Amino acid sequence: MRLIVSEAAFDPGFEVNDFTAKPVGAGAIVSFTGLVRGDGSASGMMIEHYPGMTEKAISAIMDQARLRWNLLDSLVIHRFGKLAVGEPIMMVAVAGIHRSEAFQAADFLMDYLKSRAPFWKKEIGADRAEWVASKPADEAALKRW
Amino acid sequence: MRLIVSEAAFDPGFEVNDFTAKPVGAGAIVSFTGLVRGDGSASGMMIEHYPGMTEKAISAIMDQARLRWNLLDSLVIHRFGKLAVGEPIMMVAVAGIHRSEAFQAADFLMDYLKSRAPFWKKEIGADRAEWVASKPADEAALKRW
Amino acid sequence: MIDVLYFAWVRERIGLPRETVETGAETVSGLIAELVARDERYALAFSDLASLRVALDQELAGFDAPLKGVREVAFFPPMTGG
Amino acid sequence: MIDVLYFAWVRERIGLPRETVETGAETVSGLIAELVARDERYALAFSDLASLRVALDQELAGFDAPLKGVREVAFFPPMTGG
Numbered sequence: 181m182r183l184i185v186s187e188a189a190f191d192p193g194f195e196v197n198d199f200t201a202k203p204v205g206a207g208a209i210v211s212f213t214g215l216v217r218g219d220g221s222a223s224g225m226m227i228e229h230y231p232g233m234t235e236k237a238i239s240a241i242m243d244q245a246r247l248r249w250n251l252l253d254s255l256v257i258h259r260f261g262k263l264a265v266g267e268p269i270m271m272v273a274v275a276g277i278h279r280s281e282a283f284q285a286a287d288f289l290m291d292y293l294k295s296r297a298p299f300w301k302k303e304i305g306a307d308r309a310e311w312v313a314s315k316p317a318d319e320a321a322l323k324r325w
Numbered sequence: 326m327r328l329i330v331s332e333a334a335f336d337p338g339f340e341v342n343d344f345t346a347k348p349v350g351a352g353a354i355v356s357f358t359g360l361v362r363g364d365g366s367a368s369g370m371m372i373e374h375y376p377g378m379t380e381k382a383i384s385a386i387m388d389q390a391r392l393r394w395n396l397l398d399s400l401v402i403h404r405f406g407k408l409a410v411g412e413p414i415m416m417v418a419v420a421g422i423h424r425s426e427a428f429q430a431a432d433f434l435m436d437y438l439k440s441r442a443p444f445w446k447k448e449i450g451a452d453r454a455e456w457v458a459s460k461p462a463d464e465a466a467l468k469r470w
Numbered sequence: 471m472i473d474v475l476y477f478a479w480v481r482e483r484i485g486l487p488r489e490t491v492e493t494g495a496e497t498v499s500g501l502i503a504e505l506v507a508r509d510e511r512y513a514l515a516f517s518d519l520a521s522l523r524v525a526l527d528q529e530l531a532g533f534d535a536p537l538k539g540v541r542e543v544a545f546f547p548p549m550t551g552g
Numbered sequence: 553m554i555d556v557l558y559f560a561w562v563r564e565r566i567g568l569p570r571e572t573v574e575t576g577a578e579t580v581s582g583l584i585a586e587l588v589a590r591d592e593r594y595a596l597a598f599s600d601l602a603s604l605r606v607a608l609d610q611e612l613a614g615f616d617a618p619l620k621g622v623r624e625v626a627f628f629p630p631m632t633g634g
Contacts, residue, residue: 191342192338192341192342192345192354193337193338193339193340193341193342193343193345194338195338196337196338196341196356196358197336197337197338198338200337200338200358200360200413205362205363206360206362207359207360207361207362208357208358208359208360209337209356209357209358209360210355210356210357210431211341211354211355211356211358212353212354212355212356212424212427212428213341213345213353213354213356214352214353214424214552215345215351215352215353215354216352217350217351217352217422218350227551228477228478228481229551230475230477230525230528230544230546232528233525233528233529233544236528236529237528258551258552268345269552270551270552277362279357279359279435279439279634280466282357283357283428283431283432283435286355286428287428290424290428290552293551293552294424294549294550294551294552295548295549296530296549297549297551297552298477298525298544298546298549298551299549299550299551299552300477300478300546300547300549300550300551301550301551302478311478311479311547311550312550313550314547314548314549314550319548321425359634372633373559373560373563374633375557375559375607375610375626375628377610378607378610378611378626381610381611382610403633403634414634415633415634424552435634438633438634439631439632439633439634440630440631440634441612441631442631442633442634443559443607443626443628443631443633444631444632444633444634445559445560445628445629445631445632445633446632446633447560456560456561456629456632457632458632459629459630459631459632464630
């Protein structure tokens with residue numbers, strides 16, 4: 181299990197290879213990469229977080245996933261600070277024996293990270309900056325698990 | 326949309342980065358990499374396929390996924406021939422606007438590739454070589470879609 | 471003495487990221503009442519509790535949670551990471 | 553004249569990957585009956601149709617599918633890719 185909360189950019193391909201090389205006996209690696217979308221006039225994003233709680237909350241979510249799906253390994257990277265459109269915001273990777281558990285665990289991690297890890301996004305446009313509102317669908321997604 | 330059916334090894338990290346760089350407006354990239362597991366005494370795997378039908382079948386599956394989830398891009402790589410334990414067998418990547426459609430599309434592609442693309446795996450051990458039997462669960466998984 | 475932290479638009483409305491507060495409040499709600507009584511910035515930040523979340527010592531909690539033994543309270547909008 | 557392809561253990565049991573067959577069979581089942589009548593290797597390969605799949609011109613089909621116009625028939629076990 182590895183968790184990185186950092187302002188620094190990361191290289192999703194490097195992380196996928198590094199992660200894939202480690203777990204012995206894995207048959208299935210699922211990765212998710214979230215990118216800054218740049219809807220409308222947005223030129224980038226500012227991500228605020230709660231140092232300390234962020235690490236605790238994500239570690240707890242990763243522990244849950246590991247036990248529930250018997251994962252061989254998992255990785256979460258989440259950035260904060262200023263990001264440009266197209267940049268990777270975050271990444272999740274899980275290694276399982278079979279594909280269905282790997283897909284479920286990655287999907288679960290994303291749902292929980294979205295609504296339970298203390299990050300807040302602010303969309304930056306040419307002449308405006310607006311906090312992204314949470315979506316009822318994101319909170320509802322947690323009920324799937 | 327890109328499909329590669331090849332005997333040659335591929336680099337999952339390179340492919341993830343190459344894929345991630347392309348689709349404009351993507352917010353979510355999901356990738357799946359399947360590895361040779363090496364259960365028990367297996368030292369590797371031999372994968373046979375049906376040239377011609379393989380490409381047709383996978384293209385049809387990719388078309389279905391693209392329309393159903395409005396994907397921005399998708400990638401399938403599948404190897405055939407001799408593979409050692411730990412080597413990547415295949416990879417799927419999809420780019421969507423939102424995470425839930427990207428997860429669903431990748432999961433769908435994997436289920437259909439597993440049971441509808443003409444590949445057959447033979448597990449190679451020290452003193453035996455056995456065709457991998459299809460699992461009823463794999464056929465049943467198609468009913469989810 | 472308790473550390474009170476604010477994030478995202480809560481921080482912006484109140485105008486500071488954290489402060490140390492002397493309080494006799496027994497619950498989060500009691501603390502909010504004291505803060506709101508201070509001035510308009512707090513009143514504005516806490517005007518709609520349904521759009522706020524609270525964490526006690528870095529764990530999500532409810533507004534009726536007791537403050538006894540708590541060293542750090544944080545107020546923020548629903549999370550939007552991932 | 554029709555090309556008949558065999559894959560995986562079907563290929564191994566029959567002992568060849570493909571052959572061209574002169575047949576008057578109207579359906580896949582009819583073709584299988586002709587092949588089985590040839591010798592034991594075919595009889596063995598086709599002994600359990602439930603564990604076999606067939607493709608006509610590279611599209612999955614049923615055993616009762618007509619052969620009219622078909623140029624390529626393939627027999628193989630259920631797929632195990634991915």
